[in-house]
Amino acid sequence: MIPTEIVLSSGSYAQVVSELSEKLGTPGISHLQVAHHLALTVSIQQENTDLVILKELIPNPCPICHHRLTFLRETIERFENEGSHSIRCPMGHRYRGELKVYYLNIFEENDTEVDKPVKVCPECGSKNIQYLGPKVMFCLDCDWDSGMEPRYQVHR
Numbered sequence: 001m002i003p004t005e006i007v008l009s010s011g012s013y014a015q016v017v018s019e020l021s022e023k024l025g026t027p028g029i030s031h032l033q034v035a036h037h038l039a040l041t042v043s044i045q046q047e048n049t050d051l052v053i054l055k056e057l058i059p060n061p062c063p064i065c066h067h068r069l070t071f072l073r074e075t076i077e078r079f080e081n082e083g084s085h086s087i088r089c090p091m092g093h094r095y096r097g098e099l100k101v102y103y104l105n106i107f108e109e110n111d112t113e114v115d116k117p118v119k120v121c122p123e124c125g126s127k128n129i130q131y132l133g134p135k136v137m138f139c140l141d142c143d144w145d146s147g148m149e150p151r152y153q154v155h156r
């Protein structure tokens, strides 16, 4: 899964802007500069939460040729725009798939350094475990994750 968007409360947004403004030494920071700085689409919401939106296409790899999907960001965008529930693998196969969307609270839990219960992926044995919170993690080398529940699924 990949992060595609960041949703910030107006307070957090203001903080990011002021930090960035200080760093760049310019008083006026545009929304585009913030998005560029975070390398993600940024939206602001009134509620007092900061979220990262992660998306994942399943199944991945392709069930026909077993190649993993490439250019995930573009593939996800195409999937969302087409609304045909069909995923195209790098070899050109089209298969029926699903997009999962995860909303992850950031800043809420900062103690990720303290306790990392999983160091090795139970699926592929890789040590590339990405932690998003004390109990939320996924493997960077395969599809394993800690049972993250999509909170919202896109159906079109």
Ligand SMILES: [Zn+2]
Binding pocket: 062, 063, 064, 065, 066, 067, 089, 090, 091, 092, 093
């Ligand atoms: Zn394929």
Ligand SMILES: [Zn+2]
Binding pocket: 121, 122, 123, 124, 125, 126, 139, 140, 141, 142, 143, 144
């Ligand atoms: Zn793995």
